Structure formats: structure tokens, C-alpha cells
Amino acid sequence: MNRPFFSTRLYCLLAISVFFFSTMSGQGNSKSFTVETVPNPKRSGTGYVSDPANFLNSGEIARINELIADLEDSTTAQVAVVILPSIGEENPKEFATALFNHWGIGQRATDNGLLVLVVMDQRRTEFETGYGLEGILPDALCYRIGMQELVPYFQQKQYGQGLIAAVQRFKSILENPESTEEIYADPGQNSAPSRDLWIFLWIYLILNLVFHVWALTYIFNVLNGKGELYDKYHALRKARNYLLLVFFPVPFILVFVWVGRKIHQLRFQPRFSKKTGAPMRLLSESEEDQYLEKGQVTEEEIGSADYDVWATESGDDLLILRYAKPFTRYSRCPNCKFVTYYQSETTTIRSATYSHSGLKELTYCCKNCNYTHTKSIVIPKLTASSSSSSGGFRSGGGGSSSSWGGGRSGGGGAGVSW
Structure with a gap:
């Protein structure tokens, strides 16, 4: 009579025990972290990488630290890489924003910080940007970097290589000279700019009108003046480059296009020999190589320069003109x-x-x-900032910023899943 009851109780106890130990085992393998319990790499001596569950090997951590240290030396931008087994039921995006502001990643004056947060059990990576980097690293760009550089490696469980590739991509963008100016710039006040913006636009429009009247006067003087076609070509090309320096309203784009056509006409306008007055013919690419030096041919092949060779039909006069290519990697x-x-x-x-x-x-x-x-x-050797510097705790932030620069984030950035 009592055996069935005893057996039932025994089976229940066994089932509860199995469930309990399996749950505890799972928790042991994927410890859940809160914002306050994530190890701060600046304090733990691991540079810029927080990897408490050891998903990365020492070589991968060293490489990431090397890239980020080099970036901070050249631009002052700070990057933190955090890879966690679990954050429980927390939302990764909200967790990233809170952790960013808890540590204060980036410089206080410029808010030029970036947090790369990886949550393994949710298979999610968040890129959290400081206020000062939102213009350089917009959400769409962060998402594209994640999909192109990080996700392919993560899907193959090569987490270190994926993080290295993503950090390298961010580094190359932030070290771009145009981006560097924005990193150093103080974001300033962004509230209610409407009246100042209209004043700026009116002043800008007037200056544009003055600039383009001057530019058109100069261009017409070049076209109608005396001189060689080659000299006119380069003078007009330089004028067009100056037009590029000014962000002009849409109507002035027509001026830019018109100048481009004039430059093309000057380059390929028929020429005559200075010696005999005979007309000259522009040789084809295959014909001109016999008149060019080996170095000139190489310049054409790699795209650092282009050459035009003009010759009379009799071959008694030859004109070789060089046109440098802009934005070349060669010097x-x-x-x-x-x-x-x-x-x-x-x-x-x-x-x-x-x-x-x-x-x-x-x-x-x-x-x-x-x-x-x-x-x-x-x-330069890696440095771990002291946690005893002045400033102590961020006012209203709730977390220590002494080891980072004291930057803030408003939630900019993007996330990817793999």
C-alpha cells in the first residue's frame, strides 16, 4: 500500500534534483552580469578588453588592445570591448548605454567613446557611440560594419577575429583626417538652433554669391585670355578644386558641371605645332607608349598619372603632356x-x-x-590609468569615470545578431 506512494515521492525528488543541478550547472557556465559587476578593464589591468569568461585568447586580447591604444594615441577616442556570457533578461541595447555611461568611455569634453558589447547567450552585439562620434559613426554605418566584419566570423565561432576586424574598421574610419577634426571638436550646445541656423544660412548664401561672382569672373578671364591650352587647363582645374572647398547650394552645381566640361574641352581641343604650325594628332594609348619613358608608362598603369602625346603627321614635332591623378596612394x-x-x-x-x-x-x-x-x-607601451585620479565619481552617473575619460552616450549606435 505504501510502496506506490513512496516510489512516487522518490521519482519527484529525483526529477527536482536533476532540474536543480542542471539549472545550477547552466548558471555556472553562463554567469549573468549586471552593469555594476562587469569587470572594468582599466582597473583590472586588461587594457580596453573585458572578457571575464575567457572567450578570447591572450593573443587576440593583445591585438585588440594594440589597435585601440594606437587609436587613442592618434585621436584621443576611447574604445571598450566587452564580451559577456549573459546579462540575464536585460535588453542588450539598454545595457550597453548604461554600461557606457557607468564607466564614462571617451573624453569628457568631446564624448568620443565607443563601446562594443557582446552578449553570448543572446547572440547579440551592440555598438554604442558617444555623443561626439554620432556624426562620424551613424547608426547605419555601425550596422554595416557589424554585418560585414563581425557577423561572418562570429557565425564560425571565431569571436576574437571578428572583434579584431570590427575594431580595425572603426579605427580606419576614426583616423581619417576629416573624421579626426570631428573627434577633437567640442559638440557644444545642440538645443534650439533654429534662429541661429537661419542667420547662418543667409550669411552663407550671400558669401556664396560673392564667391561665385568672383569665381566666374576668374574663369572667363582664363578662357578668354592669352596663353597655352595646357596652362589654361591646369588653371581652370585648380579653380574647380576651389569650388569643391565650398559647400554651395544646388543652383551652383550647374557652374561646377559647366567648368568640368570646359576643362575637358581644353584638354582635347585640337593643337598645332609651334615649330611648323601643322595640325597635331592625339595618339592612342597603344601608339603613345613608344614615346614615353618606362616610369611614365608605369604611372599610367597604376593610375597615378595620365599622359597625352600629340604628334604631327610627319613626326617632326612631338608634345607630351602629363596630367596628375588626384587622390592617389602613390607618391x-x-x-x-x-x-x-x-x-x-x-x-x-x-x-x-x-x-x-x-x-x-x-x-x-x-x-x-x-x-x-x-x-x-x-x-607606445600600453598604460592602465590610475583609479585614484581626481574626479572620483561622475555626478549623477552613479559610476566611476576616473579610469576612462568621462564621456557620455545618448544611445547612438546599432546592434547586430548572428
């Missing part, structure tokens, strides 16, 4: 003097640590004469 070679010199390789000889500096080598090579040159660059 003038110190050996052969052609614009065929470029940085071919960057090699890290010794990674920087907290005890010693690192060393990397930049290798430069010439596409024309094969001249090579190697330059050594010292990588």
Missing part, C-alpha cells in the same frame, strides 16, 4: 622621381605590452625601379 619615388612609390607592407615586430613598448616596420616600394625602404616605428 614621388626618391630614387627614380616618378610617382610610383607606395607603402607595401606593415609588419609588427614586437607587440606593445604594459611593461615595454612595441615595434613595427613600414615597408615602402617603387613600382617602377623596385627601390625599397624600411622605416621602424615605435609602438
